[in-house]
Amino acid sequence: MSKAISLTQAAEMIPDGATIMVGGFLAVGSPRRLLQELARQGRKHLTLITNDTSKPGVMGNALLIENKCVDHLIASHIGTNPETQRQMIAGELKVELCPQGSLVERIRAGGAGLGGVLTPTGVGTVAAEGKREMEIDGKKFLLESPLKADFALIGARRSDYRGNLDYALTARNFNPLMALAGATVIAEPNEIVPIGVIPPDEVVTPHVLVDYIIERRQSNGR
Amino acid sequence: MDDKTLIAKRVARELKNGDLVNLGIGLPTLVANHLPQGIEVYFQSENGIIGMSAVPGAGLIDDYLIDAGGIFVGALPGAATLDSSMSFSLIRGGHLDITVLGGLQVDEKGRLANWMIPGKMVPGMGGGMDLATGARRVIVSMTHAGKGGAKIVKECTLPLTSERRIDLVVTEMAVIEPTEQGLVLKERAPGVSINQIVAATEATLTIPDNVPEMAID
Numbered sequence: 001m002s003k004a005i006s007l008t009q010a011a012e013m014i015p016d017g018a019t020i021m022v023g024g025f026l027a028v029g030s031p032r033r034l035l036q037e038l039a040r041q042g043r044k045h046l047t048l049i050t051n052d053t054s055k056p057g058v059m060g061n062a063l064l065i066e067n068k069c070v071d072h073l074i075a076s077h078i079g080t081n082p083e084t085q086r087q088m089i090a091g092e093l094k095v096e097l098c099p100q101g102s103l104v105e106r107i108r109a110g111g112a113g114l115g116g117v118l119t120p121t122g123v124g125t126v127a128a129e130g131k132r133e134m135e136i137d138g139k140k141f142l143l144e145s146p147l148k149a150d151f152a153l154i155g156a157r158r159s160d161y162r163g164n165l166d167y168a169l170t171a172r173n174f175n176p177l178m179a180l181a182g183a184t185v186i187a188e189p190n191e192i193v194p195i196g197v198i199p200p201d202e203v204v205t206p207h208v209l210v211d212y213i214i215e216r217r218q219s220n221g222r
Numbered sequence: 223m224d225d226k227t228l229i230a231k232r233v234a235r236e237l238k239n240g241d242l243v244n245l246g247i248g249l250p251t252l253v254a255n256h257l258p259q260g261i262e263v264y265f266q267s268e269n270g271i272i273g274m275s276a277v278p279g280a281g282l283i284d285d286y287l288i289d290a291g292g293i294f295v296g297a298l299p300g301a302a303t304l305d306s307s308m309s310f311s312l313i314r315g316g317h318l319d320i321t322v323l324g325g326l327q328v329d330e331k332g333r334l335a336n337w338m339i340p341g342k343m344v345p346g347m348g349g350g351m352d353l354a355t356g357a358r359r360v361i362v363s364m365t366h367a368g369k370g371g372a373k374i375v376k377e378c379t380l381p382l383t384s385e386r387r388i389d390l391v392v393t394e395m396a397v398i399e400p401t402e403q404g405l406v407l408k409e410r411a412p413g414v415s416i417n418q419i420v421a422a423t424e425a426t427l428t429i430p431d432n433v434p435e436m437a438i439d
Contacts, residue, residue: 079345
């Protein structure tokens with residue numbers, strides 16, 4: 001059975017109030033068409049788990065912020081987007097900042113069936129507030145809780161017909177981890193290729209994790 | 223030579239052949255332009271690459287190849303791309319030889335604050351806390367004092383980036399090494415006196431008998 005769905009269908013699947021993970025780093029590796037469509041459809045009250053909120057005028061998460069689609073943001077960095085900071089200071093957007101390495105491991109833990117992660121990062125800083133500190137072999141660690149999402153929205157270089165994914169250069173970033181942690185995983189590939197074009201050794205995200213593949217624009221070869 | 227070039231050149235002398243190096247955003251990125259001759263290092267960017275270079279020429283930008291500051295970069299032969307988990311495993315797991323970070327404050331315990339000014343600037347820590355906590359050596363490159371006064375202080379008043387004692391501070395005035403006994407003045411910039419350094423520093427400095435001038439090219 002084909003996993004291919006239209007862009008409109010993909011966005012409609014995500015209801016108001018959903019928790020979404022969005023791959024990408026400063027929009028590189030983000031599912032840009034899907035984010036644009038979610039903003040266009042006027043989705044509201046989302047919880048967004050992502051590394052950053054991109055830059056004004058750049059595609060990606062910035063569109064969700066600018067269009068007030070998000071109530072709650074969990075991210076490592078918002079310094080590149082003044083609108084995110086404005087909404088946070090104005091109390092319109094709840095922001096939870098998390099060290100980047102801890103954020104990715106929380107996502108991995110959520111997708112890998114782990115109960116959390118112990119990391120030395122953040123011990124003795126404001127990042128430790130409300131978190132349990134544990135001592136292992138004389139060294140201090142913070143217990144970081146796992147993160148999961150209703151939907152993981154993945155930007156890939158290629159998908160084959162079955163949903164095996166690979167990624168381009170630094171567009172990989174959070175995507176393979178988020179593909180583990182979303183209850184429903186929607187991939188937006190730049191290319192859709194026949195099965196076998198991505199050799200087994202080069203598959204980064206195995207097809208069993210991917211529920212839907214967003215169709216390419218129909219170009220009729222032009 | 224301007225202050226930033228001086229700092230970058232001095233920091234660059236800390237790099238050793240084969241080091242895996244992560245340069246923070248801003249002043250630290252200048253270090254890449256001043257590698258001593260014969261030194262080959264690998265630059266990591268935490269968004270997921272080892273072996274990045276400058277974009278090799280006009281028209282050769284790749285949309286999917288950026289550094290952690292969002293700047294388009296190139297890649298050298300032998301480069302490797304990584305997912306974020308692998309990238310931060312390298313950083314926290316003792317595989318990153320050196321990180322060079324910017325600084326807002328460093329205190330007598332060698333603790334760094336560099337990510338937040340409450341009420342003014344709340345950009346998020348990004349990868350900074352992981353880098354400051356996990357890298358084998360942490361070098362802070364910053365101007366010696368700022369508009370708000372001394373940046374090398376008795377105790378950080380800004381939120382800490384890490385509790386960990388950093389390894390070296392390089393400014394346009396001095397090279398300072400945090401130790402268990404406090405901050406030790408190791409070198410002074412050309413033409414800068416010990417008295418000038420002490421006057422620009424809030425923290426107590428241990429001053430050895432001999433404080434040589436910074437060696438730079």
